[in-house]
Amino acid sequence: MTLKIGTRGSPLALAQTHQVRDLLVARDPALAEPGATSVEVIKTTGDAVLDRPLSEIGGKGLFTKEIDEAQLGGTVDLAVHSMKDVQTVLPEGIVLAAILPREDPRDAFISLKYKSFAEMPAGAKVGTASLRRGALVRAARPDLEVVMFRGNVQTRLTKLKDGVADATMLAMAGLNRLDMAQVATAPLSLEEMLPAVAQGAVGVTCRADDAETQARVAALNCLDTADCVACERAFLEVLDGSCRTPIAGYARLSGDRREIVFNGLVALPDGSEAHRCTWRAPRHRARALGKLAGEELRARAGEDFYARMLAG
Numbered sequence: 001m002t003l004k005i006g007t008r009g010s011p012l013a014l015a016q017t018h019q020v021r022d023l024l025v026a027r028d029p030a031l032a033e034p035g036a037t038s039v040e041v042i043k044t045t046g047d048a049v050l051d052r053p054l055s056e057i058g059g060k061g062l063f064t065k066e067i068d069e070a071q072l073g074g075t076v077d078l079a080v081h082s083m084k085d086v087q088t089v090l091p092e093g094i095v096l097a098a099i100l101p102r103e104d105p106r107d108a109f110i111s112l113k114y115k116s117f118a119e120m121p122a123g124a125k126v127g128t129a130s131l132r133r134g135a136l137v138r139a140a141r142p143d144l145e146v147v148m149f150r151g152n153v154q155t156r157l158t159k160l161k162d163g164v165a166d167a168t169m170l171a172m173a174g175l176n177r178l179d180m181a182q183v184a185t186a187p188l189s190l191e192e193m194l195p196a197v198a199q200g201a202v203g204v205t206c207r208a209d210d211a212e213t214q215a216r217v218a219a220l221n222c223l224d225t226a227d228c229v230a231c232e233r234a235f236l237e238v239l240d241g242s243c244r245t246p247i248a249g250y251a252r253l254s255g256d257r258r259e260i261v262f263n264g265l266v267a268l269p270d271g272s273e274a275h276r277c278t279w280r281a282p283r284h285r286a287r288a289l290g291k292l293a294g295e296e297l298r299a300r301a302g303e304d305f306y307a308r309m310l311a312g
């Protein structure tokens with residue numbers, strides 16, 4: 001019997017998957033035997049389309065659908081995902097069995113020419129395909145130009161060298177997991193660049209009817225991260241639906257770890273509007289807090305917010 005682990009094939013996805021496998025082996029030395037585990041690389045829609053912003057492709061689970069199908073079909077037993085890419089409502093038959101301790105949740109500013117956004121002159125180009133990052137840059141610096149930019153770390157660095165853009169942004173978590181933190185010019189503060197919901201968190205899914213694998217995987221769960229991510233995902237669930245909305249959300253625990261402090265944001269892609277909120281609540285109310293924050297921002301943005309977004 002082989003424990004089959006499903007993952008995308010990107011260097012980051014593979015690094016995360018090997019980390020999960022090592023953690024499982026550490027808990028059950030029998031898994032270290034040859035053939036006891038296997039890593040199955042699965043190409044997803046998000047991997048196949050490299051030339052367009054993901055928001056244009058649309059649809060849910062761009063980086064997860066094919067892996068979910070493999071899991072439900074029994075080709076893989078567990079799957080490792082960046083939680084940022086996991087839809088708020090999981091497909092029927094699949095459960096989230098563990099969330100690993102969160103990495104650095106911040107975005108990194110990356111440039112070969114400038115040390116920070118503040119140093120960038122009017123007209124300089126920022127490369128990103130992320131609606132959230134684009135909207136936050138446009139809101140803070142309407143004088144900069146945002147250009148379309150996708151690809152892995154190496155591709156982006158080459159594009160910076162070639163002058164396709166003067167700066168870009170990537171999650172610190174991904175750089176750290178790839179041992180490439182030196183690529184970051186500087187981390188951006190949580191105030192200037194509120195992260196995507198669940199950024200920096202890795203989740204492991206199992207089949208709902210596979211109690212044995214669920215029990216193995218559940219041992220890796222980090223309760224602190226799971227509560228924060230549950231809060232953020234409840235927020236996203238209230239606001240999203242389309243993947244075409246710039247949304248940011250970050251929850252952390254208070255110093256005594258009894259409360260959750262949540263910051264959320266929803267914006268228009270052109271940065272002309274951004275609504276922010278801060279809430280705190282006892283941590284057992286994590287999901288309710290996220291939902292409340294989402295409802296507050298929905299109300300503050302106004303009924304015609306989504307209509308303005310589609311028009312813009």
Ligand SMILES: NCc1[nH]cc(CCC(=O)O)c1CC(=O)O
Nearest residue numbers: 082084170171173174199200201
């Ligand atoms: N959508 C791609 C993606 N999914 C997760 C990460 C980074 C790692 C993480 O947030 O855990 C990235 C790349 C990026 O945004 O830089």
